[in-house]
Amino acid sequence: MAWSLPAHSADVDVAVVFAVDFSSSIDPDIARLQREGHAAALTSPEIIAAITRNYLGCIGIAYFEWSSAGRSRIVLPWTRICSLKDAEAAASVIDDKGDTGSSRGGRGRTSVSSAIDMGSLLLDQFPGQAVRKVIDISSNGENNDGLPVQSSRLRAVAKGYTINAIAIPTKGETPDLASYFADAVIGGPQAFVVALKDSGDYAAALRRKLVTEISMAIDPTASAGAP
Template structure:
């Protein structure tokens, strides 16, 4: 495990820029699956869904209602252990202009699903461990710290997800998830149940399962409002 964490630290060092110290109500890591099962349509759904959700009026209103009136976000893409690409480093969102700028970067630079070339497995444990280290880089104060996993498969590579989940929860982080609705070849069980039982955790943790591909952005928007507002949903919501 020591060698794995050393490699993770090396990946993090070359994949991110230093965090800007800002006091925010909520800090959110968007950890987005780009493994081999993510085709172009699914990649577009994730990338544009995050961009649209950030600019939604209800999300902007939820941010404005906070004590500081700001959140911090970072957006990275992951697959198997060591496969990571930072699309948006730590960025403060305090107004519609900030949200628009972040959404533009995600929409422009996010994964297009044209083919994963290496380490194309699905390591949710790697995504959680990297998210935890990203929080350690954030030097400002955040009232709440949330890891947002977007994925369409189960953990099939790297460390057991239970170990990574436990470390994040012990640090006081909440892990939420959005289970993509499309059937994924080789995934035999219901992803909503899998995420609820094995991935999410921490105060107010929950998993969102969109009703359809077209509902992904709406489900993500509702999810962000809950996370920013610190309301307490059911652990599994559709």
């Protein structure tokens, strides 16, 4: 999971872990939205502009998929994005190796708590310095497996990490997933939830979400005591 770069070369404005649901409730259509949505967002002009106008002009990303407690798969280990070329290379890995939603049987339940714990572990292992560290949860369900999600949230927030979420609508059901994420999942500085009216809005919503997260990074040389 570690880069070959020396630590000082790995410093970024923000380090983001994409924690993407691939439990049995994720069908091929939703899997494609998540996979292609992340790939498209990373290479969009808005994201590249947000990255390059920041203090260091680079972000770090990792992408993993999760389902039941203890079940996860790293698709993209920590990767530094400083240019469109970097973003295209990372997007290609996500698009090629990300979940397709096929063979859904036996994938397990939905452990959002384990997703937070795994995201937190990856942020612990980030090979450099980051002004902000963010776990991005993408899911269409509530925590129904593993530890209580609130405990995992508290541990991550105590480390200074931010947990954001994007709530994917579920066919045939209308649970207020965004409210659940707001109450039980997100946490840390400037945490927020993106609620989708329709799953087709995923790519655009994810792009706006990532622009916001990148733009929240600040100049680390700025005075912390300034009004």
